[in-house]
Each structure stands twice: as structure tokens, then as C-alpha cells.
Amino acid sequence: MGLAGRHLSRNKVLFFSGALFISLAVGIHLSPYLPSLSLPHLASFLLLPHPVSASASSGSSCVQFLHRVSWSNAAGAADNGSGGGKARAWSWPPSLASACGFARLSRDDASLLLNGSWVMVAGDSQARLLVLALLRLLLDPAAAAAAEPELFRRHSDYRAAVPARDISVDFVWAPFESNLTRLLREDLRLAPRLPDVLVLGSGLWHMLHVTDAASYGDALASVAGAAKSLRSQLPEPPPHMFWLGLPHLVNHMLNTDAKRAHMNGTMVHAYDREVDRRGVLRGEGGSFLLLDVGKLTQGCGQQCTADGMHYDGDVYDAVMHIMLNALVIESQQRI
Structure with a gap:
């Protein structure tokens, strides 16, 4: 398998070999999601380990x-400590993984993929759990365990680094949509550079404290507009943008009366509908690729949550690997 590469602005593209990544073109960053004709330079050439089937490559591709x-009980797993039951394991169906080249990344593979990159995740506690999953992949177990208390300081931001690979990971506490709009319209415009990967998500705090889907939709429209403005007006390539969806809520397990009164399946459906119709997601003309936490949490099931809202680490591990595989696939398709 060959690899040829040329510099693409500040980002670079990487590739699979065998079942996992084994090398990078020049070793830093990822190509943006923009069509190749709009890019000032062409980046690295990327190949998947297996040809993509016609059915898998049609439409919006893999x-x-x-x-x-798919979810299954982990072999030999004991109680997961969540109060729900045994630990669960996730996997892609073998035929789909083979056709599309989907792969779980090792620590080395993920570090190569994100070499020199800045990853920013902004949102509420769901976003914190995604950052924790990423740190558990990038750092050794002792370092990840040491980082967790700092990451979960109430209502605070957090920054981590992987010096050997020059990777920065930021968590920004931004529980409301207005926080995300300000991040996009003000904070990132003042930053010396943009993140290479930007993950945003919101809705749980709005659902609890405002409980109005239409109001949530109006706020989302501002986020969507700010993201489009950021992509179109800045001279450098924009970040890869992901939207962290709402989890499946198990109403009777929620731990306060207010949550049980305001947060239920009907409200989640109404809030999800606003995400679909307010121009947030790429399929609807927006800037973000959906990380469907709702689908993944529902698939894992009630046994994967202790409080009906926050799920076990395996769920966010799946979210993270979906994001990382999407980065590679989208990069390949845009060359």
C-alpha cells in the first residue's frame, strides 16, 4: 500500500493499513471536510484496507x-458498578467493518491520527464524558485516572496535553446554547488558531430549566448561524465539526423530582426534532456531523446507566471511535 502526500494548509490526511492505522503522510492534523476544489492545496493520498462495497459507498458513503x-454483554464481565447490571461491549458488524474499514484505534494509532492537533469539546456533562473517553485512549491508565478529578470539577473548563504528540484537548463548560454561540462568534475568533476538531452539544440544561422545544430551536439557529459564519469568513480551513446528540433518558431513574418532571422521551424527541430542522446538521445544510448519542445509549440499554442520563464509559468510547473513524473517512472522500 502506497502513500503520497503534499501539504494541505495546516492540516494533513492519514490512512489505514491492515485493520488499523500504521502511518501518516507527514504526521500532523486532518484535512477539512470541504470539497477538494475549494482547498488551496492537495493533501496526502489515502487508501482503505478493503474496497468499499457499492451499497456502503452510495449516498453519503460509509x-x-x-x-x-451492536451491543452485547462483555464476556466474563462482572457488575459494572452503575447499578444497571453487567458491562456491555460494542462492535461493528464484521461485514460492515470490513467493507468500510471501520476500526477501533489503539493508543498509538489515535496519537498518530491526532498528531499536532487541537481538539475542543464544548457542552455539558455529556461532553465531559466524551473528553474522558478520549483521554483514556490517548493517555496511559495512571495519567488518565489522575486527570479525571480535574476534568470533573463542577462547572469548570479543563485542558490536557499529550506532549509526545503535541496534542491538546480542551473541554469548555458551555451548558446552554448561548454559551456555544459566544464560543463560535467571539472566543474562537480571538484565538491564535482554530481547533482542528470541534465537538459541540447542548440541550439537557435547556430541557431542565426552560423546557420549551421551540425556544431551544431558536437558540440552536443562532449556534448554526455562528458556525456557518466561522466556516465562511475565516481565512484558514475550518475545524471538523461534530454535534453531540442528546442521550436516551430513562425517566424513572432520574435523580431529582425536577428532572423527572421535565425530562422524558417526549421532550427528547421534540428537542431532537429542533436539531434536525434548525440547520445544525450537515444533512440539513448545517456544519455539524451528528454523533448520535441517543441511538448508542438506547442500544446499550438501561443497564448502562446509573442515573438515567449519564451512561457508562463504553458508550462514550463508541462515540469517540465513531468520531475518529469519521475523520479518516471524510478526509479520504474529499481528496
């Missing part, structure tokens, strides 16, 4: 199949 994971 990206649309990334959430088709």
Missing part, C-alpha cells in the same frame, strides 16, 4: 453506517 454498532 459515514452514514458508523452508528450501526
